[in-house]
Amino acid sequence: MADQKRVLLLCGDYVEDYEVMVPFQALSAYGLSVDAVCPGKKAGDFCRTAIHDSLGHQTYSESRGHNFVLNATFDEIDATKYDGLIIPGGRAPEYLAMIESVTDLVKKFEHSQKPIASICHGQLILAAAGSVKGKKCTAYPAVKPVLVAAGAHWVEPETTAYCTSDGNLITGATYDGHPEFIRLFIKALGAKISGSGKRILFLCGDYMEDYEVMVPFQSLEALECRVDAVCPGKRAGDKCPTAVHDFEGDQTYSEKPGHNFTLTADFEGIDASSYDGLVIPGGRAPEYLALNDNVIKLVKEFMESGKPVASICHGQQILSAAGLLKGKKCTAYPAVKLNVVLGGATWLEPDPIHRCFTDGNLVTGAAWPGHPEFIAQFMALLGLTVSF
Incomplete structure (x- = not known):
């Protein structure tokens, strides 16, 4: 569409995976056009990412994340064509801050007063570009000395989810703050959110x-939905280890350790009737969750009530085990086709792999x-919209 908002995402090797x-x-799900670029790289190249997590040590841990594929070429970027800029954190900003073409790009957004959202260590680039002088700014705490030296009014992050804004500048402490960080950014771009509160x-x-x-x-939290994450046998505040599944040229996906994901509610006593929709992530968890009678009962309650259910990748193993795919048209990770077909569904080929389908709820x-x-x-099923 002619009035589609365009956003630039400034990337580099060992950018933080979530960030x-x-x-x-x-932003892509909300209907914005997002171009991801990295100096010295072109569309189709990838940046290696880093997983930063808090494991109780004096600083965060780091391990390898997914490979993030760029979709635009840095040398071809025209800042005037974009409505806003996002700067992720991780280790990439340490070297990106030393590249003149990067700081020049940031200065163009700053001078035009277009929204700039920077998180975690991304503020190193803002400091190098002189974009924080006289402005309220937060960041990952270790970045404080640089920001103070650059003339920022440092705002201590009350929690790891803390964000603040000053004029066109939005800053966040860590990826825990993505919901507010993203919401502040899209509202700075003129977004109106309808149907929130689900x-x-x-x-x-x-x-x-x-x-x-x-x-x-976090995409749904950013739209002011109340989102609860539960796991059988665990309580609110407990963690689930995650797996990084990536496509790296092998016959099947590779696996690496991911972040530890913090649950927000107790599984025991969950009342399906108090929720408007259900999401089932993939990975290896569905293999064993599909054997849990309480999981099967819960999923049946959502499907049979006609509430929206969204399941991705291997999540459909749970739907198949629950007998909920009969007569449905659906897709899944190709290796799960057997579960889908034996579950009585009509298989929809995911070609290309990003294809998704809706059948009823x-x-x-x-x-x-x-x-x-x-x-x-x-x-769309929930009646949630973002308009500009």
């Missing part, structure tokens, strides 16, 4: 896919590259 993918896919339940388990839980979870997707379609179709 690049969550805003990229959330209550959504996420069915989680150990080694669910990292992106497939966090991206839709059921949205199905094949893998995390399809999140923009997956989330957008689930939003």
Whole structure:
């Protein structure tokens, strides 16, 4: 559409995994056009990402994340064509802040007073560009000395989810704050959110896919929905380890350890009638969750009541085990086709892999590259809209 908002995402090697993918896919799901670029790279190249997590040590841990594929070429970027800029954190900003073409790009957004949203260590780039002088600014606490030296009015993050704004500048402390960070950014772009306040339940388990839980979870929270994440045998505040599944040229996906995902509610006593919709992430969790009678009962309550259900990748193993795919048209990760067909569904080929489909109250997707379609179709069933 002619008035579609365009956003630039500034990437680099070892950008934090969530901090690049969550805003990229959330904004895409809301109908914005998002270009992801990296100096020295072109569309189709990828940036390696880093998983930063808090494991109780004096600083965060780091492990390898997904490979994030760029969709635009840095050298071809015209800042005047974009409505806003997002700068993820991780380790990438340390070296990006030293590149003149990067700081020049940031200065163009600053001078035009277009919204700039920067999170975690991304504020190192803002400091190098002189964009924080005299402005209220937060960040990951270790970035404080640089921001103070650059003339910012440092705002201590009260929690890891803390965000603040000053004029055109939005800053956040860590990816825990994505819901507010993204909401502040889209509202700075003129967004109006309709249908908020929905209550959504996420069915989680150990080694669910990292992106497939966090991206839709925070995308829906950003739209002012109440989102609860539960796991059988666990309580609010407990964690589920996640798995990073990626496509790296092998015959099947690779697996690496992901972030630890914090649950927000107790599984025991969950009342399906108090929720408006259900999301089932993929990964390896559905293999064992499908054997749990309480999980099967819960999923049946959602499906049989006609409430929106969105299931991705291997999540359809649970739907098949519950006998809920009979007569449905759906897709899944291709290796799950057997479960889908034996469950009585009509198989829809996910070609390309980001294709998602809606049949009645059921949205199905094949893998995390399809999140923009997956989330957008689930939003449509929920009556959630973002307009500009």
